[in-house]
Amino acid sequence: MRICVLTPTEQFRNDILDVVRVFEGSGAEAVSEEEDGAALLRHTEEICGEVRRVRVEFLADGKRFESAREGKTQSGPLEDKRVHKRLIKQSVYDVCVSFYGRRPPWGSLTGIRPTRLVYMAMDGGLTPEEAAEEMRRQFDVSAEKTTLTLETVRTQLSLPRQKPGEIDIYVGIPFCVSRCAYCSFLSGEVGKGGQLRPYTDALKREIEGAVKLIREFRLTPRAFYMGGGTPTSLPGDLFEEVLEALRPLTDPCRERTVEAGRPDTLDKQKLAAMKNSAVGRISINPQTSHDATLKLIGRRHTAADTVRAYQMARDMGFGDINMDLIAALPGETAEMFRETLLWSREMRPESLTVHTLCIKHSSLLHLWEAKLPDGDMAAQMVADGRREAEARGMRPYYLYRQKYMAGNLENVGYALPGMESLYNVGMMEETADVLALGAGAISKRVNTRTGKILRAPNVSDIGHYIARTDEMLERKKTLLLSEI
Ligand code: SF4
Numbered sequence: 001m002r003i004c005v006l007t008p009t010e011q012f013r014n015d016i017l018d019v020v021r022v023f024e025g026s027g028a029e030a031v032s033e034e035e036d037g038a039a040l041l042r043h044t045e046e047i048c049g050e051v052r053r054v055r056v057e058f059l060a061d062g063k064r065f066e067s068a069r070e071g072k073t074q075s076g077p078l079e080d081k082r083v084h085k086r087l088i089k090q091s092v093y094d095v096c097v098s099f100y101g102r103r104p105p106w107g108s109l110t111g112i113r114p115t116r117l118v119y120m121a122m123d124g125g126l127t128p129e130e131a132a133e134e135m136r137r138q139f140d141v142s143a144e145k146t147t148l149t150l151e152t153v154r155t156q157l158s159l160p161r162q163k164p165g166e167i168d169i170y171v172g173i174p175f176c177v178s179r180c181a182y183c184s185f186l187s188g189e190v191g192k193g194g195q196l197r198p199y200t201d202a203l204k205r206e207i208e209g210a211v212k213l214i215r216e217f218r219l220t221p222r223a224f225y226m227g228g229g230t231p232t233s234l235p236g237d238l239f240e241e242v243l244e245a246l247r248p249l250t251d252p253c254r255e256r257t258v259e260a261g262r263p264d265t266l267d268k269q270k271l272a273a274m275k276n277s278a279v280g281r282i283s284i285n286p287q288t289s290h291d292a293t294l295k296l297i298g299r300r301h302t303a304a305d306t307v308r309a310y311q312m313a314r315d316m317g318f319g320d321i322n323m324d325l326i327a328a329l330p331g332e333t334a335e336m337f338r339e340t341l342l343w344s345r346e347m348r349p350e351s352l353t354v355h356t357l358c359i360k361h362s363s364l365l366h367l368w369e370a371k372l373p374d375g376d377m378a379a380q381m382v383a384d385g386r387r388e389a390e391a392r393g394m395r396p397y398y399l400y401r402q403k404y405m406a407g408n409l410e411n412v413g414y415a416l417p418g419m420e421s422l423y424n425v426g427m428m429e430e431t432a433d434v435l436a437l438g439a440g441a442i443s444k445r446v447n448t449r450t451g452k453i454l455r456a457p458n459v460s461d462i463g464h465y466i467a468r469t470d471e472m473l474e475r476k477k478t479l480l481l482s483e484i
Helices: 010-027 077-100 114-123 128-139 143-157 196-216 236-245 268-276 291-296 303-315 334-347 375-391 422-429 462-467 469-481
Strands: 002-006 029-031 039-048 051-060 063-072 166-173 220-228 255-259 281-283 321-327 351-356 395-400 411-415 434-437 442-446 453-457
Touching: 002 010, 010 029, 010 039, 010 077, 039 077, 051 077, 063 077, 077 128, 114 128, 114 143, 114 422, 128 143, 143 395, 166 196, 166 422, 196 236, 196 434, 196 462, 196 469, 220 422, 236 268, 255 422, 268 303, 303 321, 303 334, 321 334, 321 375, 334 375, 351 375, 375 395, 375 411, 395 422, 442 469, 453 469, 462 469
Parallel strands: 002 029, 002 039, 166 220, 166 434, 220 255, 255 281, 281 321, 321 351
Antiparallel strands: 039 051, 051 063, 351 411, 395 411, 434 442, 442 453
16 A cells, blocks of 8 residues: 655654555555545644643545644653654544554554553553553553463563673574574574675684673673574584583573574584583574475575484483474465464473464565455464463563564564573563673663663674674673663
8 A cells, every 4th residue: 555644744654654564565555646536644742731632534535534642741841742643643543443454453553562561551560461551551452462461471580580780691603504584683594605704703702701791890601692694503612612611601591592593503513512501591493383484585405304303402312302393484374373373382382482474675575565364364373373372381571572573473482481592571561781792782781770771882894793803892892891
């Protein structure tokens, strides 16, 4: 759909379009002027005393819908902006519900962290249950998604939080054996460009510098996470070198995770290296049990490779393995996703992350002009994923949403009690300080009381990262010295 938005509040134009995209998907294309065949969304408003009145008119396909809402203006500029934006978005949502004739599962929510709304309401004195109910009421969130959010918050509240003086450690290995069609991460193909050795050396320099910083600032590493890319796509000797160099940072941690996402990158040497470094949690991700889909999305392994990788890891004593699955992959039906869920039981992962396909602009799927599948089917798959996780005794412990997701749904991390990743919770909820190493990694400090976050990003380009490691360390030092 081509759509022209006329609004007196230019700063909220994208927010208005975001709401339309909840219904229309990425197909909503904004045009700057009224034109034949394009939909028109006209927003007007007025202030009478302390009341702001918002009106929205929507003309499309020869039909016309209208909505009106009002709310109190706020004395503080930041609070007023927040309330004003919400009023406009809800008015746009109202006309969209009338035009499209359906209520999306997450209602008018376009943000990526629904749990954040519950925590904000809890800060205002509500119980988790009251806060979730408030979210449901204000944003027209379905009962099912409200329960999911509440359960996620309850799990998170039962987990330990990062203490003052603690810091999480992230290491990024931006290489993979091939590029998945949906991937939007920074990842170069292993074997291309001869960057593996120079990257490993630069990373080891940065690790050495980070060890000094940890000592200088008297910090205690809490949770370690190695991601990317796929860290296990490094050749065995380089992988061992990196893990060994990391020992001063990983040894004090209470949790150590390595993404071994591609089953075809695992072997006994790498598993032994992880055992030596006391890595307790690994992630082996089949995404689907259907080989034809795996081929289509550019993953060079089969479902049988995944079963073998799990067996090898179990034989070597790994007792905490996460499995990622993706609902609504190209060409898959709800029945195929159910088959994947059944098949995955055989490997008995301790945690299960159910993603919903998302077509980001930087992905190959976007380049191929692939379309997201039907939202109802995606919702069915996601619901089946939740039922399966619950049947295995798992509970949701993190939850986030992205733009351009099938059915405008969500990604959920489920885990058996006690098997939740503290790093994941700190990362998703932005409640943990992180010292992040490697190309594209972002260090941050969080003030959980004020919500203020300071970030120090490393450069993303692998060549620049290799040449500018010292500068990346300086950025981290400045971050650690900053007042927050
Ligand atoms: S395994 Fe992950 S990081 Fe690597 S290409 Fe696929 S989605 Fe991207």
